[in-house]
Amino acid sequence: MATETPAGDLRLVGLTRRFGVFTAVDDLTLTIAQGSFFALLGASGSGKTTTLRMIAGLEEPTAGQVCLGDRDITGLRPYRRPVNTVFQSYALFPHLDVAENVAFGLRRRGIRSVGKQVAEMLALVQLDGYGRRRPAQLSGGQQQRVALARALINHPQVLLLDEPLGALDLKLRRQMQLELKRIQTEVGITFVHVTHDQEEAMTMADTVAVMNAGKIEQLGNPVDLYEFPATAFVANFLGQCNLLAADAAGPTGDDVTVTAHGTRHSVPVGRARADRGPVHLGVRPEKLRLAGSADEVPPGHQHVTGVVSDAAYVGVSTQYLVRTGWGSELTVFAANTGTEGRYPVGTPVVAYWLPEHAFLLPRAPGEADRTTPVLDEPVAVLP
Structure with a gap:
């Protein structure tokens, strides 16, 4: 020894x-x-x-x-x-x-x-x-x-x-x-x-x-x-993440303005891995909340509209899929606190979030939304 x-x-x-x-x-x-x-x-x-x-x-x-x-x-x-x-x-x-x-x-x-x-x-x-x-x-x-x-x-x-x-x-x-x-x-x-x-x-x-x-x-x-992954792979390997295809116009003051599927959003500069050109706008499912209409969204939040396409009760939370107007499905984890309503399948809803809970990642030109866990590379089998 x-x-x-x-x-x-x-x-x-x-x-x-x-x-x-x-x-x-x-x-x-x-x-x-x-x-x-x-x-x-x-x-x-x-x-x-x-x-x-x-x-x-x-x-x-x-x-x-x-x-x-x-x-x-x-x-x-x-x-x-x-x-x-x-x-x-x-x-x-x-x-x-x-x-x-x-x-x-x-x-x-x-x-x-x-x-x-x-x-x-x-x-x-x-x-x-x-x-x-x-x-x-x-x-x-x-x-x-x-x-x-x-x-x-x-x-x-x-x-x-x-x-x-x-x-x-x-x-x-x-x-x-x-x-x-x-x-x-x-x-x-x-x-x-x-x-x-x-x-x-x-x-x-x-x-x-x-x-x-x-x-x-x-x-x-x-x-x-x-909370702040560096790549789309990391974002979806560590849990789940909603990554929306967007385009960033660059920093304006403390924020970066992005446009995703025709809607403008903002993300704090410190939460941007990329701030110009094609980006993914990322929001974790547990950071999203649901409301019945845009009028119910609290001030200072950003949102997208959709329809509940699936709802799964898993004890600590209810996991929703929300199909957007452009066809992607967002994942939402709603904690079962007993204070929020339930949204059956087919219900029109608004998914909203705080800008500081979002982040921006680089996106290859032409790459679409990534709203389910995926791997960047095919899995290789070692000899």
Whole structure:
């Protein structure tokens, strides 16, 4: 086992991985701050898992470097890197009890007295008293905690998590999201979490990188990515978004004036990724409200008219589709507060919003509305 090196930021420099003519990861340069909870978020084939495997040493880069602090670890074998990985499958040893599963890495290094460290790790993952059980006697969430304890007991500088919650049911997955964040805060090491689940990434991570076709579309904290996406792909990958084809006339004072389907709207300058020419006018479904007529729209709001084409009650909200006069369907999430009326299918309505809740994104000339989640690129299947 290599001696521990000084901890530091994890840096990926020009990292590239090609499989024949297909480029899975394309010249990726990224710095992951020491002690942060970082999420690589993307659809299948976006390159996120290949990136994680190159950090772990399980995949050899075609080009580029993996550095930890000032040390280049690109050429090190996986077992010589101060990095551990928790996989979706957990890979626990069925013939060993929980305590021996957790102690496995220490015993491989020749450490005999492991009882205290194992007990501390089991307490950390809230499995006190489970040491003598076998993996088959545990629930999926408990097995996930054992895998986490087994990785953490080696005191890695970086812990890699490859879709670790994917096999859990929804309720347990949400519980484990909170647990993972608690554990990361307590141990203070760098977590790099790969997932396709945007809620998972936004719940746990300090910083999220949205990957698409081997590149990072946008990097930042979850609030900034959701509230002010940089591209149409990010807007529709992180939740849903109504993107209306519009044309911007440029800034006038503090606002940018745009025309969408014959109606003029304004967006604050600070909410514009593009302020001239073809743009998408974006509004999240939960930022839209419905009224029965334009007379009911509060002052200072902007609006479009349409007809309810679908209404789905989902408990916390009612999700409406509103078909506009030009044919697109806008999605509206109306919170079920008990204070607002219901709008049956076929009801004429007005969808309205505050200008500061909208944003402008670049739009390719001739590109139409994008009002349903779509991918910019076809999904590629890695060999």
